[in-house]
Amino acid sequence: xxxxLNTLLFLIVGLWFIGCHSSNPASQQATENVTAxxxxxxxxxxxxxxxxxxxxSVQLGAIxxxxxxxxxxxxxxxxxxxxxxxxxxxGPALKGVTRRQAPEWIMNMILxxxxxxxxxxxxxxxxxxxxxxxxxxxxxxxDEARALLEYLRSxxxxxxxx
Amino acid sequence: MKPKIFPQQKQLIPLxxxxxxxxxxxxxxxxxxxxxxxxxxxxxxxAQQVYVAPGQYDEFYxxxxxxxxxxxxxxxxxxxxxxxxIPVFSQNPENGYGYxxxxxxxxxxxxxxxxxDDAHHPELSQTDGIPDGRWLFINANNTPxxxxxxxxxxxxxxxxxxxxxxxxxxxxxxTENTExxxxxxxxxxxxxxxxxxxxSYKQNFGGVLSFIKVAPSGDMDLAFQVMMPGFDYDLxxxxxxxxxxxxxxxxxxxxxxxxxLEVNASQRDKDFVAAINWKKAEExxxxxxxxxxxxxxxxxxxxxxxxxxxxxxxxxxxxxxxxECPGLVYFIPAPKSPHGVDVDPSGNYIVANGKLSADLSVxxxxxxxxxxxxxxxxxxxxxxxxxxxxxxxxxIVKSGGLGPLHTEFDDKGNAYTTFFISSEVVxxxxxxxxxxxxQPTFYSPGHLMIPGGDSxxxxxxxxxxxxxxxxxxxxxxxxxxxxxxxxxxxSGDKMKLLLDFPTVGEPxxxxxxxxxxxxxxxxxxYQLASNHNPYVTRTEKDAKVVRKGKRVDVYMTEIRSHFVPxxxxxxxxxxxxxxxxxxxxxxxxxxxxxxxxxxxENAELxxxxxxxxxxxxxxxxxxxxxxYCTDFCSALHQEMQGYVRVxxxxxxxALTWSTGKE
Numbered sequence: 001x002x003x004x005l006n007t008l009l010f011l012i013v014g015l016w017f018i019g020c021h022s023s024n025p026a027s028q029q030a031t032e033n034v035t036a037x038x039x040x041x042x043x044x045x046x047x048x049x050x051x052x053x054x055x056x057s058v059q060l061g062a063i064x065x066x067x068x069x070x071x072x073x074x075x076x077x078x079x080x081x082x083x084x085x086x087x088x089x090x091g092p093a094l095k096g097v098t099r100r101q102a103p104e105w106i107m108n109m110i111l112x113x114x115x116x117x118x119x120x121x122x123x124x125x126x127x128x129x130x131x132x133x134x135x136x137x138x139x140x141x142x143d144e145a146r147a148l149l150e151y152l153r154s155x156x157x158x159x160x161x162x
Numbered sequence: 163m164k165p166k167i168f169p170q171q172k173q174l175i176p177l178x179x180x181x182x183x184x185x186x187x188x189x190x191x192x193x194x195x196x197x198x199x200x201x202x203x204x205x206x207x208x209a210q211q212v213y214v215a216p217g218q219y220d221e222f223y224x225x226x227x228x229x230x231x232x233x234x235x236x237x238x239x240x241x242x243x244x245x246x247x248i249p250v251f252s253q254n255p256e257n258g259y260g261y262x263x264x265x266x267x268x269x270x271x272x273x274x275x276x277x278x279d280d281a282h283h284p285e286l287s288q289t290d291g292i293p294d295g296r297w298l299f300i301n302a303n304n305t306p307x308x309x310x311x312x313x314x315x316x317x318x319x320x321x322x323x324x325x326x327x328x329x330x331x332x333x334x335x336x337t338e339n340t341e342x343x344x345x346x347x348x349x350x351x352x353x354x355x356x357x358x359x360x361x362s363y364k365q366n367f368g369g370v371l372s373f374i375k376v377a378p379s380g381d382m383d384l385a386f387q388v389m390m391p392g393f394d395y396d397l398x399x400x401x402x403x404x405x406x407x408x409x410x411x412x413x414x415x416x417x418x419x420x421x422x423l424e425v426n427a428s429q430r431d432k433d434f435v436a437a438i439n440w441k442k443a444e445e446x447x448x449x450x451x452x453x454x455x456x457x458x459x460x461x462x463x464x465x466x467x468x469x470x471x472x473x474x475x476x477x478x479x480x481x482x483x484x485x486e487c488p489g490l491v492y493f494i495p496a497p498k499s500p501h502g503v504d505v506d507p508s509g510n511y512i513v514a515n516g517k518l519s520a521d522l523s524v525x526x527x528x529x530x531x532x533x534x535x536x537x538x539x540x541x542x543x544x545x546x547x548x549x550x551x552x553x554x555x556x557x558i559v560k561s562g563g564l565g566p567l568h569t570e571f572d573d574k575g576n577a578y579t580t581f582f583i584s585s586e587v588v589x590x591x592x593x594x595x596x597x598x599x600x601q602p603t604f605y606s607p608g609h610l611m612i613p614g615g616d617s618x619x620x621x622x623x624x625x626x627x628x629x630x631x632x633x634x635x636x637x638x639x640x641x642x643x644x645x646x647x648x649x650x651x652x653s654g655d656k657m658k659l660l661l662d663f664p665t666v667g668e669p670x671x672x673x674x675x676x677x678x679x680x681x682x683x684x685x686x687x688y689q690l691a692s693n694h695n696p697y698v699t700r701t702e703k704d705a706k707v708v709r710k711g712k713r714v715d716v717y718m719t720e721i722r723s724h725f726v727p728x729x730x731x732x733x734x735x736x737x738x739x740x741x742x743x744x745x746x747x748x749x750x751x752x753x754x755x756x757x758x759x760x761x762x763e764n765a766e767l768x769x770x771x772x773x774x775x776x777x778x779x780x781x782x783x784x785x786x787x788x789x790y791c792t793d794f795c796s797a798l799h800q801e802m803q804g805y806v807r808v809x810x811x812x813x814x815x816a817l818t819w820s821t822g823k824e
Contacts, residue, residue: 132797137749
């Protein structure tokens with residue numbers, strides 16, 4: 001544990017992810033992207049950022065309901081300790097995340113949060129906006145992360161075009 | 163003020179220089195070469211050999227008994243760095259072992275809950291006579307028990323009590339394939355226990371040697387005991403290779419004295435090594451040639467699936483009487499009060515060191531078998547034939563040292579023996595019985611250890627002497643000093659002193675195994691999905707508080723950096739609250755703690771990822787009491803807290819719980 005303390009002190013900036021751009025809970029529905037302070041991310045299109053991790057490319061087709069259902073189960077078991085769909089909890093609300101971030105970025109954030117929050121410009125930037133709560137690494141498999149992505153897509157699909 | 167250098171402290175100078183070298187600050191004024199007598203090796207050379215760079219791993223794990231602290235400490239070799247304390251027979255406030263409801267049963271005995279003991283001899287499980295990295299066994303000396311530690315988690319998973327026994331010292335040594343763990347009594351006692359005059363020792367006292375069967379799963383069962391004369395059974399080792407069916411026990415006090423043993427148990431010139439054929443014993447048990455003796459004992463098992471220990475109480479034990487079982491036991495005369503008994507890697511030589519004799523007696527297994535066949539006996543004791551000393555002796559090591567205790571072996575046909583009184587380790591050659599080298603120790607070594615040094619395949623690279631006295635070795639800490647371990651390089655012809663380091667408690671024996679055997683087996687987390695603790699809370703939505711009469715069960719979760727629930731109301735004075743806490747993390751090294759104010763009976767919890775533990779709390783005051791995470795877990799660790807409200811029984815406060823409600 002103690003080695004972690006050092007890392008954390010070093011990183012104390014705080015650590016968060018997936019598409020929340022404001023520490024103000026009221027603005028959770030914001031559609032503007034993570035543009036502001038960090039210079040490295042200020043001009044690039046966030047959807048071009050695939051993140052850092054095992055996922056290089058994801059082929060998206062029509063939403064697969066069965067996969068989304070599996071993702072919902074995983075979400076309810078493993079993610080709800082920190083996330084809600086419609087409201088900020090410990091981490092950001094996840095509605096709209098599939099329109100804010102690339103699918104690869106979302107999966108890499110799930111699978112490789114420790115590296116993402118240290119090296120990915122958007123993740124780093126989000127860290128500055130969070131309250132320093134860490135994204136827990138739950139050691140999900142790539143299949144599980146893919147199912148979660150499908151669930152989040154289905155949520156965004158059903159919530160139509162905001 | 164310049165500290166005064168005592169003569170003995172000269173030995174410190176090279177070591178200090180080594181440390182300075184490590185730090186990369188070459189001290190030009192340091193005359194770092196050995197002042198002689200401690201092995202011809204420079205401090206810089208020694209420092210390089212024990213320096214393990216940041217991020218690098220040690221080559222060996224060494225498990226050292228904690229002696230009177232009842233624990234096992236795990237050190238790296240060659241660095242001498244302490245990695246972990248494994249609580250076994252004593253409560254441990256660091257991780258709540260013996261305080262949490264799940265682990266309390268591991269300390270249950272027929273005497274009740276015993277939260278302390280004296281642990282002496284760690285023993286690694288073996289396959290084909292080679293340490294295999296499955297388990298570590300260790301004895302409790304005071305209230306006789308044997309424990310099994312699972313080396314996937316470095317946690318105690320079983321403790322079994324030994325009935326009809328007292329001072330479980332010659333224990334726990336394993337047979338070649340860990341078929342049995344032995345547990346011989348140091349003290350003889352009335353069997354079964356009864357109220358008799360102590361002066362009736364010779365009529366009423368006996369000593370039992372116990373054989374614990376180890377299942378492939380690791381579970382232990384007391385299989386049988388052998389009733390021996392009322393001597394003190396001191397140490398043991400199982401045979402290997404050709405002698406694999408045998409176990410050897412040393413004994414002292416063959417005089418059967420019961421007072422002032424310092425004098426009265428040192429009368430005879432020779433005591434004995436008891437050689438027991440455990441295969442024969444199995445046959446006799448199968449044939450039903452045993453007696454059922456009374457004896458209540460506990461077997462406490464930790465179920466990793468429920469992460470909970472349970473106590474099972476057993477009655478009665480099968481006891482073999484040697485006079486009724488020909489071929490079961492033979493006595494080998496061994497010089498004056500022998501202590502260690504050690505079997506060489508070939509399994510042929512059995513070394514018994516008479517601690518009140520200067521010489522080491524080495525017996526030959528082949529000659530023992532021959533003597534048995536030819537009935538070369540020198541009388542008998544309680545129906546146990548005594549073999550003729552000269553008929554079974556392979557050789558005598560004339561060492562010139564005093565107080566030989568323990569012997570271990572390298573992979574090159576050499577043996578190493580500690581000498582307590584003359585404070586040295588003596589290296590000698592098997593077969594020639596000639597002394598090859600001797601090195602002084604600081605001071606008075608008990609056991610020594612070579613990784614695999616009691617097995618068929620020693621990794622003969624290092625030797626650790628476990629010293630009993632440490633005066634002037636380290637910064638003084640008042641009258642109570644730490645213990646000392648001393649590391650030698652034994653890869654060459656001469657032993658070279660590399661390092662000494664302080665140890666915890668009073669290490670008796672130690673065993674070590676290459677890290678490469680243990681690391682692939684190591685568990686990093688507990689799978690939440692396989693957590694079948696009856697009080698597990700797998701998701702935050704399952705968190706709840708349940709009242710049943712005056713008992714309140716809190717099903718609580720922890721994840722960085724919050725509890726669910728974190729506000730609990732509706733607890734009353736007079737209630738007993740059980741916090742069942744589950745760590746939802748599935749990330750290595752993401753531990754959480756749990757502590758609540760005013761907990762009189764218990765300490766706190768420390769939970770590894772995926773683990774559930776229960777803390778019992780009996781509130782004694784009305785008020786609002788915080789609970790919090792005790793292990794710095796995240797940037798918001800300090801925010802990881804909650805409150806529990808305790809009301810007077812006269813009030814009317816509804817039972818409610820929540821997290822995140824403003």
